[in-house]
Amino acid sequence: MIDRRQPRRRVEIYFVLYIVALVLLLPDWSNNGENVVSSLPNLRLDLQPERVRMELRLIRDSVGGIRLRTLDSINVIRYTGEISDLRITARIEEVETGQVMTIEPGETTTRLFELVRQPERQAVMFRWRPDVSVPSPRTFRVTINGSAAPPGTVGANSADADRIPPGLRLNGSAQFLLTTSIENEGPSRLIATQTIYDTGRITDLLRSSSDLGTFWIDVARERIITLPTREWANRISIGGADIRRDLIGMPVVRVSMAGVDVDKSFDTAQRSVVIRGHAPRTGSYTVSVFAKRRDGQTAEASFLVSSIPLPTIDVPDVVYPGIEYVIDPKLPDLEDVKAILRSGDREIVSVRSGTMRFTAPTNDTGSVYILERLVDGQRAGPSTSIRVRSFPGPEITDVRSVGQGDRKKVIVKFYGDPNRDRPFLEVVEGNAQPPRKQYGNRHAADPSEAPTVTWLEEFLVLRKDNNRPFTFKLQARDQRGWTSRVWTENE
Numbered sequence: 450m451i452d453r454r455q456p457r458r459r460v461e462i463y464f465v466l467y468i469v470a471l472v473l474l475l476p477d478w479s480n481n482g483e484n485v486v487s488s489l490p491n492l493r494l495d496l497q498p499e500r501v502r503m504e505l506r507l508i509r510d511s512v513g514g515i516r517l518r519t520l521d522s523i524n525v526i527r528y529t530g531e532i533s534d535l536r537i538t539a540r541i542e543e544v545e546t547g548q549v550m551t552i553e554p555g556e557t558t559t560r561l562f563e564l565v566r567q568p569e570r571q572a573v574m575f576r577w578r579p580d581v582s583v584p585s586p587r588t589f590r591v592t593i594n595g596s597a598a599p600p601g602t603v604g605a606n607s608a609d610a611d612r613i614p615p616g617l618r619l620n621g622s623a624q625f626l627l628t629t630s631i632e633n634e635g636p637s638r639l640i641a642t643q644t645i646y647d648t649g650r651i652t653d654l655l656r657s658s659s660d661l662g663t664f665w666i667d668v669a670r671e672r673i674i675t676l677p678t679r680e681w682a683n684r685i686s687i688g689g690a691d692i693r694r695d696l697i698g699m700p701v702v703r704v705s706m707a708g709v710d711v712d713k714s715f716d717t718a719q720r721s722v723v724i725r726g727h728a729p730r731t732g733s734y735t736v737s738v739f740a741k742r743r744d745g746q747t748a749e750a751s752f753l754v755s756s757i758p759l760p761t762i763d764v765p766d767v768v769y770p771g772i773e774y775v776i777d778p779k780l781p782d783l784e785d786v787k788a789i790l791r792s793g794d795r796e797i798v799s800v801r802s803g804t805m806r807f808t809a810p811t812n813d814t815g816s817v818y819i820l821e822r823l824v825d826g827q828r829a830g831p832s833t834s835i836r837v838r839s840f841p842g843p844e845i846t847d848v849r850s851v852g853q854g855d856r857k858k859v860i861v862k863f864y865g866d867p868n869r870d871r872p873f874l875e876v877v878e879g880n881a882q883p884p885r886k887q888y889g890n891r892h893a894a895d896p897s898e899a900p901t902v903t904w905l906e907e908f909l910v911l912r913k914d915n916n917r918p919f920t921f922k923l924q925a926r927d928q929r930g931w932t933s934r935v936w937t938e939n940e
Contacts, residue, residue, distance in 0.1 A: 494597050494621035495529045498575075505579045505629045515584050518632075526623055527572045532597035537573050539564050541627075544588040577627055589627035596620050664689040664742050666700075666750040674783060676829055677730045677756040685722040685750065690742050692722065697741045706734035728756040757781050759830045764820055767836050769865070770811045772900055777804045778822055787823045790835075792816050809837045840864040840902070842931030843872040845923060848910075848938050855915065857938065859884065859908040861925045862894055867904050872927045874908045877935055879921025884908040 503521035528535070541550045541562055554564045554573070563576040575591065597619050669684040690696055692715060700722055702711055711726035724736065733755040741747045760779040768774055778788035780802060789799040790807060797818060798807045809818075818835040821828050843863040851858050863872045871891075874884040890907040912919045919940040925933040 492599050492617075492619060493530045494532055494595055494619040496526055496593055496595050496621045496623035497529070498524050498526045498593070498623050498625045500524045500625055502626045502628060503577055505577075505627075507584050507629070507631045509584075509631055509633045515631075520579070522577050524575045524577075524625060525567075525570075525572050526575060526593050527570070528595060528597075528621070529571070530597075530619065530621075531600050532619060533600050534598040536596045537564065537566075538594050539575060540592040540594060542590045542592075544590055579627075579629060584631055585629070586631060587627075587629040591625050591627060593623045594620070595622065664746040664748045666738055666740060666748040668738070668750050668752045670752060672753045672755065673728075674755045674757060675728045676759055676781065676783075676824055677728055679728050679756070679824070680725065681728060681754060682723060682725045683736070683752060684716070685724060685738050687721065687740060687748070689746075689748075690740075695742055697743055700738050700740040703737045703739070704734055705737075706732075709734055711736065726754065728754055731756060731758070757783075759822070762820075762833070764833045764835060766834075767838050768809055768818070769838060769840050769902055770809045770814055771866075772902055773806060773808045774900060775804050775806050776820070778820070780822060781824070781829075783824055785825045786829075788820070789823065790818055790820050792818050813837045814839050840870070840929070840931070843925040843927050843933045845874075845925055845933050845936040846905075848923075848936065851909075855912045855919070857881075857910040857919075858887075859910055859923060859936075861906045861908060861933070863904055863906060863925070863927055864902055865927070865929075867891060867901075870927050870929065872906060872925045872933075874910075874923060874925050876910070877922040877924050879938070880913045880917045880919055881921035881923075882911045882913050884910050884923070 500521060503524055505520050506518040508516050508518050537554060539552050539562065541552070542548070550559065550562070552559065552562055552564055554566045556564065561578055561580060563578070565574040565576065567574055573593070575593070599617060599619060665688045667686045667688070669686070673681045673683060675681055685700070687696075687700075692700075700713070702713055702724060704711060704726075706729060709726060709729065711724055713722055713724050715721075716723055722738070724738070726736070733753055735751050735753055737749060737751040739747065739749045759781060762777065762779050764776060765774070776790075778800065780786045780788055780800075787799060787801050788805060790797040790805060792813065798805050809816075814837055816837045818837065820833040820835060822830055841864055843861055845859060846862050847860040849858045849860075850856075859874060861872050861874060863870060874886075876883060885908060887907040887909055892905055893901045894903040894905050895901075910921070910923070919938075921938055923936045923938065
């Protein structure tokens with residue numbers, strides 16, 4: 450028997466050597482791109498705290514009262530490196546109990562610790578507000594963890610940018626301690642005062658002006674435009690101070706117009722001041738808000754209150770069914786305005802800007818429409834009544850002699866559509882031929898009427914018998930069947 454296994458064994462060895470060679474030729478992307486980061490010195494995230502230890506030192510006096518000696522309430526952690534999309538967290542571990550808390554910038558679940566971004570300083574501020582209501586020695590270990598993405602191009606070397614693995618993030622961390630110590634330890638008792646904010650004030654009164662930050666006042670609306678005497682409200686935000694404890698007295702409100710009263714109240718939930726007043730009957734006035742912080746810094750902001758009158762609108766007293774009407778409600782230039790035309794509780798049409806168009810149906814004849822303007826959901830100015838009436842019947846308004854006295858021109862006024870509602874003229878009795886309609890002589894009765902619903906039509910009446918007096922009686926009738934009064938013409 451021929452043994453074929455030996456040649457097959459040589460082929461397997463060559464194949465393995467070939468695979469090993471290919472693997473050795475591949476680049477090493479291990480450790481999440483750490484080899485690339487180490488070769489590019491700009492790709493890093495360094496976090497450096499200004500303090501490695503923050504201390505709260507309390508002293509217990511001979512009678513057991515507690516007073517504060519020193520407090521490090523702020524630590525600034527600066528970061529370096531060419532980065533973007535920085536994400537930062539603080540892990541706070543109480544050494545004695547092992548309890549761990551993690552917070553992010555903007556976190557409001559605890560008042561003891563706070564992270565504040567300061568990108569203009571390329572830093573993050575860690576704030577500590579220790580609770581001294583139950584003083585005891587405590588130690589916290591704080592770890593600041595940061596994660597960031599490298600920029601699109603590192604420096605000016607585009608070749609370096611091509612070497613950055615997709616999705617790479619840079620990580621960095623820093624640690625420091627928070628310690629609370631009590632000297633001359635004895636029976637624990639806080640200094641008693643008469644207000645319920647004693648404990649909080651022990652901490653707050655020791656904060657430096659740098660801890661409070663920049664003092665500023667901002668207004669929610671820089672300009673308030675409303676109707677004369679209408680009530681307004683504006684919210685005033687105060688930064689860098691707790692309005693309940695850090696201000697020297699209440700904020701001062703000044704109004705540039707004499708005789709204007711304003712009310713102010715604190716919104717403790719939003720830490721702001723709400724100011725209310727009434728707009729002037731005409732013109733404008735300025736409201737200024739001034740406040741002073743306990744460290745002597747001042748801040749001021751102002752806003753303008755203007756009133757605009759409600760214009761008078763031109764509304765017809767009567768409208769007729771089947772005719773489209775256009776009304777300009779002249780809504781003021783305010784935020785929440787509306788004009789509504791209604792019949793009882795039924796809305797005919799409403800607009801928030803521009804003109805309103807409507808056509809009264811025939812079955813609304815005899816109804817009364819009400820036009821109202823609303824500002825902030827409340828009626829502004831008086832309402833206007835509009836009656837829906839049917840068209841009047843035609844009228845013979847004038848009869849004039851023309852020519853040699855053997856003909857008469859008759860003027861008939863009629864209402865409605867100039868084509869659909871044109872009248873007819875009939876001779877009731879007398880020495881007259883059937884009237885002839887003068888085509889081309891129809892025109893509006895009042896050129897200023899809009900829409901035009903009143904028209905004049907001309908007819909020509911000739912003498913029937915020249916030997917008899919030119920006397921007759923006429924009556925006009927429209928296509929709805931309405932008739933005019935009988936007109937008697939004597940020669």
